[in-house]
Amino acid sequence: MLRFILRRLLAGVILLLVVSSVAYLLLYLGAGDIGRQILGVTATQEAVDAKNTALGLDQPLIPRFLGWLGAAFTGNFGTSWFTSQPVVAAITSRLAVTLSLVIGTTIITAVVGTALGVWAARKRGAADRLVQIVSVLGFAIPGFLIAIFLVNVFALNLKLFKPTGFVQLSVSFPGWLSTVTLPIIALSIGAIASIAAQVRGSVIDTMRQDWVRTLRSRGLSENRVLYRHVLRNAGGPALAVLAVQFVGLLGGAIIVEQIFAIPGLGPIATNSTAQGDIPLVMGLVVVTAAIVVVVNIVIEILHGFLNPKARIS
Amino acid sequence: MFKRKAAVAIAAVIATGLALAGCSGSGADSGSAGSTLTWGVIAQATTFQAENANWANESPYIQAVYDTLLKADPDGTIQPDVATKWEYNEDNTVLTLTLRDDVKFTNGDTLTADDVVASLIAFRDGASPNKSNLVNLADAKAVDATTVELTLSAVDPALLNYLTQNSGVVAPASSVGDAATATAPIGSGPFILNTTDTVVGSSYVFDKNEDYWNPDDQHYDKLILAYYADPTSLLNAVQGGQVNVTNIIDASTVPQMESSGFTANKFELNWWGFLLSDRDGAIAPQLADVRVRQAINYALDKDALVKTIGNGYGTPTSQIFPTFSPSYDASLDDYYTFDLDKAKELMTEAGYPDGFEISMMRTSAVPESHWTLYAQQLAQIGITVNYTEVQPADFITTMLQGTYPMYWFTLQQDPTDWQLTQFQVSQASTWNVLHQSTPEVEAFISTIQTGTEDEAAEAGKELNRYLVENAWFAPMYRPTSIFMSDANTVVKTQVGNAVPYLWNVEPK
Numbered sequence A: 001m002l003r004f005i006l007r008r009l010l011a012g013v014i015l016l017l018v019v020s021s022v023a024y025l026l027l028y029l030g031a032g033d034i035g036r037q038i039l040g041v042t043a044t045q046e047a048v049d050a051k052n053t054a055l056g057l058d059q060p061l062i063p064r065f066l067g068w069l070g071a072a073f074t075g076n077f078g079t080s081w082f083t084s085q086p087v088v089a090a091i092t093s094r095l096a097v098t099l100s101l102v103i104g105t106t107i108i109t110a111v112v113g114t115a116l117g118v119w120a121a122r123k124r125g126a127a128d129r130l131v132q133i134v135s136v137l138g139f140a141i142p143g144f145l146i147a148i149f150l151v152n153v154f155a156l157n158l159k160l161f162k163p164t165g166f167v168q169l170s171v172s173f174p175g176w177l178s179t180v181t182l183p184i185i186a187l188s189i190g191a192i193a194s195i196a197a198q199v200r201g202s203v204i205d206t207m208r209q210d211w212v213r214t215l216r217s218r219g220l221s222e223n224r225v226l227y228r229h230v231l232r233n234a235g236g237p238a239l240a241v242l243a244v245q246f247v248g249l250l251g252g253a254i255i256v257e258q259i260f261a262i263p264g265l266g267p268i269a270t271n272s273t274a275q276g277d278i279p280l281v282m283g284l285v286v287v288t289a290a291i292v293v294v295v296n297i298v299i300e301i302l303h304g305f306l307n308p309k310a311r312i313s
Numbered sequence B: 001m002f003k004r005k006a007a008v009a010i011a012a013v014i015a016t017g018l019a020l021a022g023c024s025g026s027g028a029d030s031g032s033a034g035s036t037l038t039w040g041v042i043a044q045a046t047t048f049q050a051e052n053a054n055w056a057n058e059s060p061y062i063q064a065v066y067d068t069l070l071k072a073d074p075d076g077t078i079q080p081d082v083a084t085k086w087e088y089n090e091d092n093t094v095l096t097l098t099l100r101d102d103v104k105f106t107n108g109d110t111l112t113a114d115d116v117v118a119s120l121i122a123f124r125d126g127a128s129p130n131k132s133n134l135v136n137l138a139d140a141k142a143v144d145a146t147t148v149e150l151t152l153s154a155v156d157p158a159l160l161n162y163l164t165q166n167s168g169v170v171a172p173a174s175s176v177g178d179a180a181t182a183t184a185p186i187g188s189g190p191f192i193l194n195t196t197d198t199v200v201g202s203s204y205v206f207d208k209n210e211d212y213w214n215p216d217d218q219h220y221d222k223l224i225l226a227y228y229a230d231p232t233s234l235l236n237a238v239q240g241g242q243v244n245v246t247n248i249i250d251a252s253t254v255p256q257m258e259s260s261g262f263t264a265n266k267f268e269l270n271w272w273g274f275l276l277s278d279r280d281g282a283i284a285p286q287l288a289d290v291r292v293r294q295a296i297n298y299a300l301d302k303d304a305l306v307k308t309i310g311n312g313y314g315t316p317t318s319q320i321f322p323t324f325s326p327s328y329d330a331s332l333d334d335y336y337t338f339d340l341d342k343a344k345e346l347m348t349e350a351g352y353p354d355g356f357e358i359s360m361m362r363t364s365a366v367p368e369s370h371w372t373l374y375a376q377q378l379a380q381i382g383i384t385v386n387y388t389e390v391q392p393a394d395f396i397t398t399m400l401q402g403t404y405p406m407y408w409f410t411l412q413q414d415p416t417d418w419q420l421t422q423f424q425v426s427q428a429s430t431w432n433v434l435h436q437s438t439p440e441v442e443a444f445i446s447t448i449q450t451g452t453e454d455e456a457a458e459a460g461k462e463l464n465r466y467l468v469e470n471a472w473f474a475p476m477y478r479p480t481s482i483f484m485s486d487a488n489t490v491v492k493t494q495v496g497n498a499v500p501y502l503w504n505v506e507p508k
Helices: A002-029 A034-039 A045-054 A061-073 A087-123 A125-140 A143-157 A173-207 A210-217 A222-260 A265-275 A278-306 B002-027 B056-065 B113-124 B231-239 B251-259 B290-298 B302-308 B330-334 B340-349 B368-379 B392-401 B417-424 B439-450 B453-469
Strands: B036-041 B070-072 B078-080 B083-088 B094-099 B137-144 B147-152 B191-193 B203-208 B222-227 B245-247 B263-268 B270-275 B314-316 B356-362 B383-389 B407-412 B473-485 B489-491 B505-507
Touching: A002 A061, A002 A278, A034 A045, A034 B392, A061 A278, A087 A125, A087 A173, A087 A222, A087 A265, A087 A278, A125 A173, A143 A173, A143 A222, A143 B231, A173 A222, A210 A222, A222 A265, A222 A278, A222 B231, A265 A278, B036 B056, B036 B231, B036 B505, B056 B191, B056 B203, B056 B222, B078 B083, B094 B113, B113 B137, B113 B147, B231 B245, B231 B251, B251 B263, B251 B473, B290 B340, B290 B473, B302 B314, B302 B368, B302 B473, B314 B330, B330 B453, B356 B368, B356 B392, B356 B407, B368 B383, B368 B407, B407 B417, B417 B439, B417 B453, B439 B453, B473 B489
Parallel strands: B036 B222, B036 B245, B356 B383
Antiparallel strands: B070 B078, B083 B094, B094 B147, B137 B147, B191 B203, B203 B222, B245 B473, B263 B473, B270 B407, B270 B473, B314 B473, B489 B505
């Protein structure tokens, strides 16, 4: 088990290296005159040149990249060009916000999606068709449209929630709830739809297996068969979908956070990319790649736990 | 049994959530609560480090935590601030400033002449986009604790104006050069940045500086500068009453903001149109003929351009001088009115009855429809535009390389003639991108710099007329800038600045 984790971690480090090298080169090759972008139209060429020199942009690309890489290994990702904040501080202060949204969404998705999927698989008929239609709709409507709809109805008209902003959980629980409820609903609808469809299909397939009939014939109650045996078998594929969802939700959160002006990674991801704040973009690339690596390792371990056939010796 | 229990549990959770959310929704820190000013800003604070400070959209950040040597009224009139008196020597090359002795920094130190000297020199040598404002500052020295003497290498008619902006910010000499002040500034201003509550890049929280020397300028106990990058979330914040005042990102949201009880405070900052940069004809010989440049001006249907490109927010004009400049001449606004016959006649006189081809650059950062409209306007007089696509990141740099004969752009209208000429007219200026000029223009600029007050004022007027008559530019209109304020807040817009000055935003 330990060897497996170590091997995966090593592969993750190599992946991080490749991703960050490619990102670094692409960003700088397409960056244009960075000093001018930072200082704007009012600055004289002398001021722009001075800025470029101060940022070390007069150095060749490869030594600059090696310098960045060396610093990154020591945990120093530099300072944002547009807010003067150290990149590590900018990301850590916002990562918790985004993760609270994404984890909240994932939990709700797992619970509601599984419940809906199981319900549809058990009931079939009208309930099943209803879940299928809702799934297709939920999957088809993009999260940001749902977000805009929710803001208009529940925040601006009914005034039940705040349209924008974020309150830390540590500051006030009701405040936090009032700011995260709509974003989490906006994010989870599409995810619930696909988990429900996945669980429904897996459960129906598993229920048809011979061993399920055997279990029933041994007199096990339907609930016990379903929750102890069928769901455990059907859970594997759903978990894989959930893992992909989790990573996808990080992307979805970027847009939803922008709409709700939530100070997570979303606004800085969109701003830093649009502005060309390369140190911050690089920090974000490394962090998201690291999250993807970790999530995948965790899911593989969970998968082994659920399905002994996939368990790693 | 299970189902009913589960359903009850889920319903209870939802109900609790809604109830809790409802409670907080009504009594939370909405923008209008108490004496908090929540200001929607569309720029993050690049830095709070005084010597590198930005201005314009970032002026509220800087004005919150720092004082400036001088201060400008909404109409641009210079007033005392940290400096109570200022006096030039006879040839305007030495400026003596007398300072207040009761200004304290938030680290407890008293502001002295040494702090002023260190701040000015550091700004001149720093990394602010406006560092060239102090390019003529040869030296600064502290005569005594409250007297500073600035020696200039050349007369600078805009210096006093610059000292009301980021160039005139005073930080303690001990903190100059300290990178930590980029996010934790030490100033003497009306507010103190609350680094605990601030989320850098999203929401900047400032507490009132209780020891401030000029409480008349402190209208609130707390200031929140909330950054919005997305027009929809900004509109939602306005409609949800989460900001008191705000810049706008998208002019099409203004009517919805107005229907939420906000007032649109309108002003003008920029001009929008063509830079006919190659007046010597180095790249496009046709532009050397003034009749061709005039024909381009006559071919612009400015009213239609305001409607289509400016969303109806703009004033057609033929001059680049702003209404708040003493050299502004209202009659020049309609010097060139849309007249295709006249334009074609001028083209024929110049020897181009069938027009010609001209190269221009375009970028995807500007809507496709704009470029099409510009080309259509010129096509009316037979000028065919051959666009070259330039990446948004390279757009300004490529423009400044001066490899095209004419450009579309929008440039600021500075309040003083000297600033305006140094930015976009004089041969050496950044936005005279091909650096072409005429002896007449340089003579006018020289008089603006070194002439008496009356001579300079007259030269400014004549320069404005000269630029219009000789069609140095083909302005389309002055876009209307809009700053929104709610029913509880009154604002005075500032000439030459993207947002009002901090102390001109007050509770009603």
